[in-house]
Amino acid sequence: MTPDPNDLDSYIGAVRSEIKLYGPFLSGREIKSIYVGGGTPSLLAPRQLRELLDTVHRFLMARDDSEVTIEVNPESASPEILMAMHHAGFNRLSIGLQSFDDRVLTSLGRLHDVRSSLSAIEKARSVGFGNINVDIIYGIPSQDIERELSGIKAVSPEHVSFYYLAVEQGTPLSMDKHFKPLNDERFEELYLRVHDEMVRAGYEHYEVSNFAKKGYRSVHNMNYWERGDYLGIGAGAHGFFKTGLPWIGMTAQARYENAYPPSAYREKVFGNNGNAAFPISRVEVLDRDTETLEHLFLSIRTWKGVDTAIVKNRALLGHLADDGLIRIDNDKLRLTVKGMCVMDSIVTELF
Amino acid sequence: MDTSHIRNFSIIAHIDHGKSTLADRILERTGVLSIRERKDQFLDQMDLERERGITIKASPVRIDYRAKTGEDFVFNLIDTPGHVDFSYEVSRSLAACEGALLVVDATQGVEAQTLANAYLAIDNDLELIPVINKIDLPGADPGKVRKEIEDIIGIDASGAILASAKEGIGIDEILGSIMTHIPPPGGDPDRPLSALLFDSWYDSYQGVVMVVRLFDGHVRIGDRIRLLSTGRSYEVTNLGVVAPMVREVSGLSAGEVGVIIAGIKDLHETTIGDTITLDRDPVSVPLPGFKHIKPMVFSGLYPIENNQYEPLKSAIEKLSLNDSSFTYEPETSTALGFGFRCGFLGLLHKEIVQERLEREYGLELVTTAPTVAYNIFIQGDQRISVDNPAKFPEDRSIERIEEPYVILTIHIPSEYVGAVLKLCEEKRGFQKEMKYLTQSKVMIVYELPLSEMISDFYDKLKSLSRGYASMEYEFLEYKVSDLIKLNILINGESVDALSIIVHRESAYYRGRALTEKLRKVIPRQLFEVNIQAAIGSRVIAKESVKALRKDVLAKCYGGDITRKRKLLEKQKEGKRRMKQVGVINIPQEAFLSVLKTE
Numbered sequence: 001m002t003p004d005p006n007d008l009d010s011y012i013g014a015v016r017s018e019i020k021l022y023g024p025f026l027s028g029r030e031i032k033s034i035y036v037g038g039g040t041p042s043l044l045a046p047r048q049l050r051e052l053l054d055t056v057h058r059f060l061m062a063r064d065d066s067e068v069t070i071e072v073n074p075e076s077a078s079p080e081i082l083m084a085m086h087h088a089g090f091n092r093l094s095i096g097l098q099s100f101d102d103r104v105l106t107s108l109g110r111l112h113d114v115r116s117s118l119s120a121i122e123k124a125r126s127v128g129f130g131n132i133n134v135d136i137i138y139g140i141p142s143q144d145i146e147r148e149l150s151g152i153k154a155v156s157p158e159h160v161s162f163y164y165l166a167v168e169q170g171t172p173l174s175m176d177k178h179f180k181p182l183n184d185e186r187f188e189e190l191y192l193r194v195h196d197e198m199v200r201a202g203y204e205h206y207e208v209s210n211f212a213k214k215g216y217r218s219v220h221n222m223n224y225w226e227r228g229d230y231l232g233i234g235a236g237a238h239g240f241f242k243t244g245l246p247w248i249g250m251t252a253q254a255r256y257e258n259a260y261p262p263s264a265y266r267e268k269v270f271g272n273n274g275n276a277a278f279p280i281s282r283v284e285v286l287d288r289d290t291e292t293l294e295h296l297f298l299s300i301r302t303w304k305g306v307d308t309a310i311v312k313n314r315a316l317l318g319h320l321a322d323d324g325l326i327r328i329d330n331d332k333l334r335l336t337v338k339g340m341c342v343m344d345s346i347v348t349e350l351f
Numbered sequence: 352m353d354t355s356h357i358r359n360f361s362i363i364a365h366i367d368h369g370k371s372t373l374a375d376r377i378l379e380r381t382g383v384l385s386i387r388e389r390k391d392q393f394l395d396q397m398d399l400e401r402e403r404g405i406t407i408k409a410s411p412v413r414i415d416y417r418a419k420t421g422e423d424f425v426f427n428l429i430d431t432p433g434h435v436d437f438s439y440e441v442s443r444s445l446a447a448c449e450g451a452l453l454v455v456d457a458t459q460g461v462e463a464q465t466l467a468n469a470y471l472a473i474d475n476d477l478e479l480i481p482v483i484n485k486i487d488l489p490g491a492d493p494g495k496v497r498k499e500i501e502d503i504i505g506i507d508a509s510g511a512i513l514a515s516a517k518e519g520i521g522i523d524e525i526l527g528s529i530m531t532h533i534p535p536p537g538g539d540p541d542r543p544l545s546a547l548l549f550d551s552w553y554d555s556y557q558g559v560v561m562v563v564r565l566f567d568g569h570v571r572i573g574d575r576i577r578l579l580s581t582g583r584s585y586e587v588t589n590l591g592v593v594a595p596m597v598r599e600v601s602g603l604s605a606g607e608v609g610v611i612i613a614g615i616k617d618l619h620e621t622t623i624g625d626t627i628t629l630d631r632d633p634v635s636v637p638l639p640g641f642k643h644i645k646p647m648v649f650s651g652l653y654p655i656e657n658n659q660y661e662p663l664k665s666a667i668e669k670l671s672l673n674d675s676s677f678t679y680e681p682e683t684s685t686a687l688g689f690g691f692r693c694g695f696l697g698l699l700h701k702e703i704v705q706e707r708l709e710r711e712y713g714l715e716l717v718t719t720a721p722t723v724a725y726n727i728f729i730q731g732d733q734r735i736s737v738d739n740p741a742k743f744p745e746d747r748s749i750e751r752i753e754e755p756y757v758i759l760t761i762h763i764p765s766e767y768v769g770a771v772l773k774l775c776e777e778k779r780g781f782q783k784e785m786k787y788l789t790q791s792k793v794m795i796v797y798e799l800p801l802s803e804m805i806s807d808f809y810d811k812l813k814s815l816s817r818g819y820a821s822m823e824y825e826f827l828e829y830k831v832s833d834l835i836k837l838n839i840l841i842n843g844e845s846v847d848a849l850s851i852i853v854h855r856e857s858a859y860y861r862g863r864a865l866t867e868k869l870r871k872v873i874p875r876q877l878f879e880v881n882i883q884a885a886i887g888s889r890v891i892a893k894e895s896v897k898a899l900r901k902d903v904l905a906k907c908y909g910g911d912i913t914r915k916r917k918l919l920e921k922q923k924e925g926k927r928r929m930k931q932v933g934v935i936n937i938p939q940e941a942f943l944s945v946l947k948t949e
Contacts, residue, residue, distance in 0.1 A: 038910075162905075163905040163906055164903070164905040166904075166905065166906075182901070183901075184875065184897075184899060184900035184901040185900055187900060187901040188900040188901065208903060208905070208907075209905045209906060221908060224907070224908050224909050224912065225907075230909055232909065232910070236910075237910070238909050238910040238912075238913075239909075240909070240912070255912065255913055257910075284913060290916070293916060293919065293920070294912065294916055297915070297916065297919055298907070298912070301907060316934060319878065319934050320877070323877070323878060323898070325877065340903060341900055341901055341902070341903055342877060342899050342900065342901065342902045342903065343902070343903045344902045344903055344904060344918075344919060344922060345876065345877050345899055345902045345922075346877065347919055348919055348922045348923040348926055349877060349926070351923065
């Protein structure tokens with residue numbers, strides 16, 4: 001469904017108003033990454049894309065070498081839009097490619113085919129994108145993982161996100177009675193295979209689901225896992241500040257969520273009589289235990305690992321290491337590839 | 352008071368034949384209870400009783416009845432517990448009566464408990480008034496039921512009253528019949544006091560309230576009474592009758608039923624069936640039938656979370672103030688931590704206590720599979736009683752082991768005889784009797800180890816007879832059995848709370864069934880789980896649960912963090928509710944699976 005251009009304009013207007021609101025509160029703080037995604041940003045007109053980034057640069061301080069990512073679906077990646085994105089200042093493209101197999105795409109209910117994916121990447125390269133991420137989904141029973149791996153090697157993106165299929169309610173897969181999720185052993189086998197091949201192809205497995213060529217780890221996503229501050233802008237966006245949310249009078253470490261749907265968001269930003277207000281609908285203050293748990297389960301996802309000092313159940317570490325699920329070097333705990341497969345269980349055993 | 356105008360009676364019936372509803376109607380019709388103030392089944396005071404539709408404690412109610420002639424009578428309705436676990440209490444309540452209404456469901460006929468209770472009543476020389484209830488139901492067959500009462504119980508049922516407690520049919524006739532058929536109590540108010548203590552409860556303001564039936568003599572406020580079994584004496588501070596709230600009276604005398612309050616602080620000093628007499632002029636001979644009832648079924652009760660031990664302790668102490676038949680002592684388990692070994696009269700009693708602890712005290716419990724108390728004779732003819740498999744001594748020192756047997760009576764429609772006999776044989780029973788009560792109804796009597804009874808016997812019996820079987824059992828005696836301890840090891844570590852005592856012949860079979868069951872209930876986790884069943888050091892069965900290989904949420908970006916954290920917290924909470932043996936998490940149901948293996 002294509003939104004009414006007026007609605008879109010009004011929405012972008014709201015987003016820009018929200019950005020402006022933060023200006024006074026974030027002076028002196030530098031932005032190192034911007035990510036436009038969630039929904040379908042490729043629906044935005046070139047002018048709107050420009051206005052968006054211009055507003056950020058005008059009211060907030062972004063570094064010149066910021067990572068500026070935008071999501072695009074293969075079916076909407078026309079040369080015009082890609083060029084507009086690049087011109088607007090985006091320097092990283094995340095393509096929702098999902099698979100290098102048309103049958104898999106069909107079973108996932110996707111609108112694009114492999115040919116349009118390949119063409120999207122080619123076009124992105126030709127307009128100047130030097131940093132491309134592709135998303136791959138795995139875990140569909142009929143899927144041939146080798147096909148995905150050779151597809152990746154052929155197009156050689158700088159960054160790949162491998163996501164295990166999460167069956168969401170309402171999707172064609174969730175209605176398919178024949179669909180059965182992979183069993184544990186098959187899952188581990190696939191995961192190890194993906195790891196081995198990706199490493200062999202020159203990628204670093206730097207987070208549970210993410211691979212990057214040297215120098216191309218996602219700055220933006222690393223910030224989530226390292227619990228760095230981030231602003232969430234737009235309807236339903238999430239944000240986090242360790243130093244609190246002084247703009248709404250909160251000093252404690254907190255996560256927040258913006259109003260949703262867009263109509264509710266817009267109403268809040270524009271206010272009743274034209275006075276713009278922060279469109280925050282929910283705030284969660286984090287206590288020390290929650291902070292520790294977050295630090296543990298976010299850091300352990302990455303190649304950096306966590307300090308063994310924050311682990312509560314220290315007695316278990318030896319057993320986990322003996323079974324090849326973790327490695328401990330200089331009091332740093334890191335998951336092995338085998339350990340990544342059961343990360344949630346490891347986390348809940350350790351804290 | 353003139354004893355010729357007193358009638359002491361109770362109502363006996365098989366479960367669900369309508370005893371409590373009938374009691375309600377009698378109370379309503381006689382104005383003890385107005386319809387507005389009654390809750391259904393007034394006599395069942397505890398919520399639990401109301402929910403389960405059974406009476407757990409007996410309670411007496413005094414009813415004023417005016418006959419058509421204008422004569423006034425006092426009826427004491429002594430309600431009896433309705434379950435086999437409380438048969439001793441039933442017998443003591445019946446001993447306080449001269450007669451009983453024998454209620455039989457017009458659609459079901461005579462069942463095992465009908466018969467057992469009728470025999471208890473006959474043993475106590477009670478006059479029985481047969482009442483055929485639920486005659487309003489479409490399947491009612493009063494003629495057939497009347498014949499069953501005559502053929503099976505052996506009493507004249509020609510004058511049986513046809514009633515529907517639900518519809519209020521036959522109630523006046525029942526009241527008239529109580530007056531004319533049940534004899535007034537005998538006894539002499541001038542002889543030394545001899546009163547039967549047939550119930551007691553703990554009241555937080557007054558202390559122990561004793562429910563008594565006076566056979567001889569009288570008692571007044573200020574008298575010193577003595578409990579014959581302990582020899583201890585107390586001063587009577589209060590006397591009352593229950594109508595249905597306690598109403599104070601200045602004295603009670605022979606033939607009457609009432610309550611005595613004498614400043615007793617601990618319910619355990621008052622034993623059901625004891626004889627109460629006057630300290631200055633005591634009787635020397637106790638009333639017949641007194642027994643110290645011992646718990647028959649034992650189980651470990653542990654808090655799910657270790658920090659709930661103190662709340663559990665205090666809850667158990669409080670509960671025991673009101674239930675002298677359940678016992679407890681602290682116990683430690685390597686797998687379950689600190690808890691209590693509790694003794695119960697039977698399985699239902701166990702369930703009731705457990706449910707009250709959980710419901711009234713908000714506790715979450717893990718219970719171990721119920722066991723019986725074994726008599727173990729070790730070298731030198733020393734006898735020890737063991738009610739916890741974990742405390743079973745080493746095989747070498749044991750000379751012989753005895754286990755409790757029950758005598759079990761089952762009533763079934765004839766088409767299920769084969770299946771029931773098979774079940775009883777499988778459960779190590781000896782057949783004592785089999786009798787066609789009518790053409791289609793069979794009574795089977797078996798001697799069976801109690802330990803087999805308290806596993807899943809009743810469930811099986813019910814399912815293989817499609818719910819038509821009824822049963823009744825009582826303790827018989829201890830008999831020598833060839834029993835051994837089966838240990839369960841998880842990753843090489845013996846788990847005390849999972850060990851069981853089994854007959855040597857079924858050890859292999861039980862070991863296999865149990866390890867298999869554990870394999871199914873223990874979830875895959877980070878480490879492989881090796882489950883072994885062993886006799887001594889000899890492993891007789893093993894199973895394993897492979898290590899988990901998939902437990903990861905792929906995506907976790909800015910908007911996912913809170914949701915993801917909540918998922919992990921939930922998973923952690925689930926683990927916290929499991930019990931740890933080494934690095935392995937064992938779910939609570941594993942501890943009960945010991946019971947449910949086949």
